[in-house]
Amino acid sequence: MELPQSEVNQPVPEVADDEQMPTRRFSRRHAFFAGFFALAVVVFLYFGLPQIAGINQTWDRIQDGDPKWLIVCAVFELISFGGYIWLFRGVFVRGSTRISWAVSYQITMAGLVAARLFAAAGAGGAILTAWALRRSGMPGRTVATRMIAQYVILYAVYMFTLLIAGIGLYVGAFNGSGVFALTIVPAIIGGLVIILALACALIPEKIDERISHWAKDSGWFGRLVIKLAPVPDALAGGVREALVIIRERDGAVFGAVIWWYFDIFTLWAAFHAFGDPPPVAVLVMSYYIGMLANLLPLPGGIGGVEGGMIGVLIAFGVPSSLAVVAVLSYRAFSFWLPTIPGAIAYLQLRRTVQGWGEEGRDKPATLYKVKSPAT
Numbered sequence: 001m002e003l004p005q006s007e008v009n010q011p012v013p014e015v016a017d018d019e020q021m022p023t024r025r026f027s028r029r030h031a032f033f034a035g036f037f038a039l040a041v042v043v044f045l046y047f048g049l050p051q052i053a054g055i056n057q058t059w060d061r062i063q064d065g066d067p068k069w070l071i072v073c074a075v076f077e078l079i080s081f082g083g084y085i086w087l088f089r090g091v092f093v094r095g096s097t098r099i100s101w102a103v104s105y106q107i108t109m110a111g112l113v114a115a116r117l118f119a120a121a122g123a124g125g126a127i128l129t130a131w132a133l134r135r136s137g138m139p140g141r142t143v144a145t146r147m148i149a150q151y152v153i154l155y156a157v158y159m160f161t162l163l164i165a166g167i168g169l170y171v172g173a174f175n176g177s178g179v180f181a182l183t184i185v186p187a188i189i190g191g192l193v194i195i196l197a198l199a200c201a202l203i204p205e206k207i208d209e210r211i212s213h214w215a216k217d218s219g220w221f222g223r224l225v226i227k228l229a230p231v232p233d234a235l236a237g238g239v240r241e242a243l244v245i246i247r248e249r250d251g252a253v254f255g256a257v258i259w260w261y262f263d264i265f266t267l268w269a270a271f272h273a274f275g276d277p278p279p280v281a282v283l284v285m286s287y288y289i290g291m292l293a294n295l296l297p298l299p300g301g302i303g304g305v306e307g308g309m310i311g312v313l314i315a316f317g318v319p320s321s322l323a324v325v326a327v328l329s330y331r332a333f334s335f336w337l338p339t340i341p342g343a344i345a346y347l348q349l350r351r352t353v354q355g356w357g358e359e360g361r362d363k364p365a366t367l368y369k370v371k372s373p374a375t
Contacts, residue, residue: 065329069273076266077333083258084108090252091150091245098136098356106349107132113342135353141234148238149245152197156242157256158288162190165284174281177316186289201243203236263287263334267309270330275322278313286312290327306331 085101085108093099099107107129115125126147133143166187168174177183204210211229246253264287271277278286289312293304306327313323 065273065325069269070329072269073266073273073330073333074337076262076269077337080259080262080266080334081109081112081338083255083262084112085255086252087150087153087255087259090250090255091153091241092133092138092146099133103136103349103352106345106352109338109342109345110349112338113346132349132353135356137356144234145237145241148234149241152239152242153245153253154256154259156194156197157260158291159190159193161260161284162186162288163194165281165288166190169281169285175279176282176285179315182285182289182312182315186285197239200232200235200239203232205233205236207233207236266333267326267330270333271322271326273329274325275319277326278316278318282313282316282318286316286318 085104088108089099089101089104093104110132111125111129113125114128130143130147133146134140164187165174166183166185169176170178170180170183170187172178207229211232264284267287268277268280268283271283277283286309290305290307290309293308309327310320310323313327314320
């Protein structure tokens with residue numbers, strides 16, 4: 001199997017000028033209830049939870065948090081965002097003549113805010129990112145493929161870490177508890193996801209056309225199958241695209257590592273601000289298991305992520321008072337820090353997209369066309 005090449009430049013057409021920003025589809029009612037829910041959860045987390053027996057007495061420690069470590073939290077989180085932007089450019093901006101570093105910042109930060117407001121699993125951010133890329137002149141199929149590739153690279157780091165940390169804790173290679181449910185079970189999940197992702201790369205190219213041909217005369221079931229046929233094709237293309245990027249040794253792949261691990265460093269620094277952090281492997285497992293709550297239909301995972309992390313940390317033997325203070329302080333940086341710059345980036349992105357429209361169709365974006373690996 002030869003290494004794929006990426007030297008072929010091809011202009012791609014613009015999308016329709018009247019394509020609207022996807023967030024406009026959310027009504028004021030949706031925005032109101034999302035905001036009200038987020039506010040209610042925040043009030044409970046930061047004011048109600050400390051009243052639970054055994055926690056209220058230690059909540060005052062937040063006022064005595066080491067300011068140096070809190071500054072470190074902010075720095076680590078900023079570096080984490082930088083890693084996400086770097087990964088974005090490595091996946092999407094491969095020869096684009098329109099998406100500069102500034103525009104990459106606008107898309108990623110606006111997408112992060114959209115993911116916070118319209119979860120689950122970052123769906124709002126994915127929709128906004130896809131819209132911006134389509135408006136830049138990138139074909140819809142390319143957008144879908146590269147978005148899947150980005151998620152494959154991001155969650156490869158996630159799943160490999162679950163696998164390694166889980167097994168390491170269980171066998172005693174890392175300091176911390178070896179509870180089966182908190183170590184081997186997540187490790188098994190990580191391993192299965194990795195296997196399934198690699199299996200997707202074996203799906204034949206243009207499988208959607210074959211499925212559609214097979215199901216065209218199968219009635220309502222056939223129509224349903226035809227409608228879903230692009231899904232396996234997109235998954236396979238995304239996984240293969242991710243493997244291409246990794247095999248090309250694009251340094252931007254490390255953006256995924258920076259994104260995850262500097263966010264974990266933020267949690268580690270938050271523990272230092274109020275006490276002693278747990279063993280690194282315990283911290284990593286608690287972080288990743290808690291992050292699974294992002295799959296819940298909660299705006300930005302508010303409430304679910306905090307509760308998940310705190311619960312797992314306590315199960316690993318971390319004092320409840322310290323776990324609550326550290327996790328809520330960490331979330332104050334990871335969740336709220338990008339809110340204002342993300343909102344500004346959203347407004348900047350609207351102006352950028354409007355400028356693309358004013359350029360006219362005679363200036364299409366130019367993208368690298370990545371060839372599939374030869375077999």
